Amino acid sequence: MSVQPGWYVDPAEPSTRRYWDGEGWIGAPIPVDETPPEGPPPVEPPPAAPPPAEPVPQPVAAGPAPGSAPPAAAGPVPGWAPPPGGYGHPAGPPPGWTPPPGWTPPPGWTPPPGWAPPPGWPGRAPEPRPHGLPLAGYGTRLVARLIDFGVLLALNAVVNGWFLWRLIEETSPYWLEVGRRFMARDSSTEGLPPIGEQAGSLQLAIVVIATALWLAYEVPAMASSGQTFGKRVMRIRAVPLSADQPLGFGRSLRRWNTLGGVPTLLWCCFGLGLLLQLIDALSPLFDHPLRQALHDKRAQTVVVQLPRTAGSATPNDRANPPGDTP
Numbered sequence: 001m002s003v004q005p006g007w008y009v010d011p012a013e014p015s016t017r018r019y020w021d022g023e024g025w026i027g028a029p030i031p032v033d034e035t036p037p038e039g040p041p042p043v044e045p046p047p048a049a050p051p052p053a054e055p056v057p058q059p060v061a062a063g064p065a066p067g068s069a070p071p072a073a074a075g076p077v078p079g080w081a082p083p084p085g086g087y088g089h090p091a092g093p094p095p096g097w098t099p100p101p102g103w104t105p106p107p108g109w110t111p112p113p114g115w116a117p118p119p120g121w122p123g124r125a126p127e128p129r130p131h132g133l134p135l136a137g138y139g140t141r142l143v144a145r146l147i148d149f150g151v152l153l154a155l156n157a158v159v160n161g162w163f164l165w166r167l168i169e170e171t172s173p174y175w176l177e178v179g180r181r182f183m184a185r186d187s188s189t190e191g192l193p194p195i196g197e198q199a200g201s202l203q204l205a206i207v208v209i210a211t212a213l214w215l216a217y218e219v220p221a222m223a224s225s226g227q228t229f230g231k232r233v234m235r236i237r238a239v240p241l242s243a244d245q246p247l248g249f250g251r252s253l254r255r256w257n258t259l260g261g262v263p264t265l266l267w268c269c270f271g272l273g274l275l276l277q278l279i280d281a282l283s284p285l286f287d288h289p290l291r292q293a294l295h296d297k298r299a300q301t302v303v304v305q306l307p308r309t310a311g312s313a314t315p316n317d318r319a320n321p322p323g324d325t326p
Contacts, residue, residue: 004300007036008242014132128289131244133304135291136236138284141303145281147230148218155213163206170196211264215256223252235306238296247301255299 003020009032010018016029019040027041127135173193181188221228226237226247238247238255247255259280266273284291290302 003241005040006242009131130241130290130302130304131239133239133244133306136234136303136305138291140234140236140305141284142281144228144230144234144236147233148228151229152210152214152217155217156210159213160206160209163202163209167199167202167206170199170202207265211261214260214264218260219249219252219256222255223247223249235308236303237306238301238303241290241300241302247299251299251301255295255301258295258298259293 003022005020005022007017008020010016010025010029013029015032017032017034017036018025018029019027019036021040030036129135174195177192218228222238224246226239231237239245240247240251259277263273263276263280266276280294283293284296287293287297290296292302296302
């Protein structure tokens with residue numbers, strides 16, 4: 001997935017903001033609290049060339065002695081290591097740089113968007129930390145979703161209970177007779193009691209009400225805080241990739257619609273909706289490095305783990321101008 005062009009907080013220097021053109025950082029950085037200009041930064045003029053210096057005669061160096069090894073090619077200073085803030089460019093280390101023995105990326109180093117480790121990189125690249133927060137684990141996200149499903153099941157039992165009871169009354173004579181013939185090894189279908197005329201309407205009403213309850217439960221909560229009840233219990237939150245700010249109603253609706261809106265309405269289509277929801281639920285297991293589900297990709301969000309201590313300070317870009325939101 002490519003990050004949309006725009007002004008973003010520089011992962012290498014969080015106190016500044018730079019323009020990402022979809023492939024790399026361009027232009028000079030600006031302070032993070034300064035309002036960025038519209039569009040990309042202006043092209044910087046090339047530095048004026050210094051006046052040519054008068055040539056100074058150089059002594060002729062003697063060639064290597066016969067049988068001696070050729071001189072080593074110029075390269076980085078031995079023992080050089082990247083600064084703690086990272087490189088600030090997706091190109092990675094300088095050409096020809098070889099990591100010193102036992103060197104690992106410094107703590108807190110976050111690669112820029114689109115950065116890939118070069119050949120010879122020791123170990124794997126550091127895990128991304130969107131807005132300075134670690135990514136939420138799949139198990140934590142699954143438990144939070146199960147808690148939400150438990151709340152929704154209780155709501156449906158209250159609101160949809162009567163419609164479900166009427167559906168059972170309309171269909172029970174048919175299914176009881178089918179079960180009796182199955183136990184008696186009778187495969188005939190003649191004489192089966194008909195299913196009630198209201199069964200189809202009741203089934204549609206149950207699905208529509210269940211979808212509406214899910215919409216009312218999840219979308220407003222996610223729009224304002226990025227958390228449902230289950231996410232609050234597990235201390236995880238969904239945030240936009242561009243900035244640590246509320247999702248907003250539109251982004252929250254797109255996120256929910258991919259997971260619950262359209263698939264729930266397709267439950268009656270031979271289980272197609274349940275299959276789509278299963279694929280969406282398993283998709284974070286195969287997405288690297290941001291662990292995004294399909295609904296995260298559509299809404300350009302990522303799920304992060306919040307600190308366990310109440311007094312921990314977390315990065316906050318809520319004062320960023322609206323230009324940070326794609």
